[in-house]
Amino acid sequence: MVKLQGEFVWHTHPETDELFMVVSGQLTIQLRDRDVVLNPNDLFVVPRGVEHCPKAEGEVQAILFEPQGTLNTGDAGGDRTAELCELS
Template identity: 35%
Template structure:
């Protein structure tokens, strides 16, 4: 296996669509993904996985059923398994995600328009 550094900015420049994460690395069964987002994602939860969102550029609100948590550049939030959540983004945000390789973007077995059928490596 070749050891190499990854430029987040260079990887982010390779795509412009929203809510379509790209895999940029893997460690210990976890995927490291980059995603651009704008607008509202759907309410969902992950029954078996925790999820981490690290804001690279911009800001967004993580909505939980009982509160809204603003996350800004350089901050991250961990959503424990089983907690319903949805990211809400006013202006474009760039996010790094850490989650198990088996994680389905919209949680559970129910599929929607936002469910990624196959996450691309870049």
């Protein structure tokens, strides 16, 4: 479960798909050739290796489905990379 607001970083996940499911708010998944706009209960799968950049004008709550150990910034790295932790 994540909260998003503003524009994230352009990145890819070379080894895995990434599924976004919006719980509240409106999320735009920017792709190099188009934008995908998601509203509550919408979902979208970004295929492995596809460069993307999530963007939210207001606060968005979403669920991301991806394999354990997947970095949120993918191949981009940087100061917005979240530390991986296990839920208990």
